[in-house]
Amino acid sequence: MIHNDLKGKIVLIAGGGKNLGGLLSRDFAAKGAKLAIHYNSESSQAESEKTLADVKALGAEAFLFQGDLTRVEHITKLFDETIKAFGGIDIAINTVGMVLKKPFVDTTEAEYDTMFNINSKVAYFFIQEAGKKLNDKGKICTIVTSLLAAYTGLYSTYAGAKAPVEHFTRMASKEFGSRGISVTAVAPGPMDTPFFYGQENEDAVAYHKSASALGGLTDIRDIAPLVEFLVTDGWWITGQTIFANGGYTTR
Numbered sequence: 001m002i003h004n005d006l007k008g009k010i011v012l013i014a015g016g017g018k019n020l021g022g023l024l025s026r027d028f029a030a031k032g033a034k035l036a037i038h039y040n041s042e043s044s045q046a047e048s049e050k051t052l053a054d055v056k057a058l059g060a061e062a063f064l065f066q067g068d069l070t071r072v073e074h075i076t077k078l079f080d081e082t083i084k085a086f087g088g089i090d091i092a093i094n095t096v097g098m099v100l101k102k103p104f105v106d107t108t109e110a111e112y113d114t115m116f117n118i119n120s121k122v123a124y125f126f127i128q129e130a131g132k133k134l135n136d137k138g139k140i141c142t143i144v145t146s147l148l149a150a151y152t153g154l155y156s157t158y159a160g161a162k163a164p165v166e167h168f169t170r171m172a173s174k175e176f177g178s179r180g181i182s183v184t185a186v187a188p189g190p191m192d193t194p195f196f197y198g199q200e201n202e203d204a205v206a207y208h209k210s211a212s213a214l215g216g217l218t219d220i221r222d223i224a225p226l227v228e229f230l231v232t233d234g235w236w237i238t239g240q241t242i243f244a245n246g247g248y249t250t251r
Helices: 019-030 042-057 072-086 109-133 156-162 164-179 202-211 220-230
Strands: 010-014 034-039 062-066 091-094 139-143 182-188 241-244
Touching: 010 019, 010 072, 019 034, 019 042, 019 091, 019 220, 034 042, 034 072, 042 062, 062 072, 072 109, 091 109, 109 139, 109 156, 109 164, 139 164, 139 220, 156 164, 164 182, 164 241, 182 220, 220 241
Parallel strands: 010 034, 010 091, 034 062, 091 139, 139 182, 182 241
Antiparallel strands: none
16 A cells, blocks of 8 residues: 655644754655644744745645644644644654753753653654544654664763653554554654754764764755655554664664
């Protein structure tokens, strides 16, 4: 059963205004999908408006939704607004994340709460809402991190907060499978985006670049086609976390 035709499909992308999410928005638009593009705050508004303009220039129907998804009512509203605009949802992708690089002994309770809210709580309730509201044979995909398979320090709250998404993905896939809904997660290596550089000094950047077998940081253009595959022809892959990092880790 091939699911590759995106023409007319309704795609909701959390964090869809910039970086990987912005690239996915443009790619899906070019293939004829309708788009709900979420962004978090005013700091990403300009980039998100540019993404919306690009998407519309490609001929796609689309709208922007701004909201802090750590508030579950905003996740509910995002899904409801998308259904109101387009009549349903076929594909839900969550690219939302926040990284913190800090020694274990220096991490504060407030930082822990923030990291788990953004990386874990949002992922949980996004998948939950998708399970409630996606059309039959829908697709759900969450972006996590290859740090889940790395032997390293300093990322305890980031990797720790992303780790539960593997379990959310597996269990949701089991529960939603009877409706033909596939649920996956993609774990990129360190991506060459502003999201990465804010935490790293020059030595760390050089290490990350040298650590992958294929050389260099992960390019979002190498991740977007994988996500697109998983929510189309690759729908038979479900319950899995796919590591895509050029050999940064062996898993």
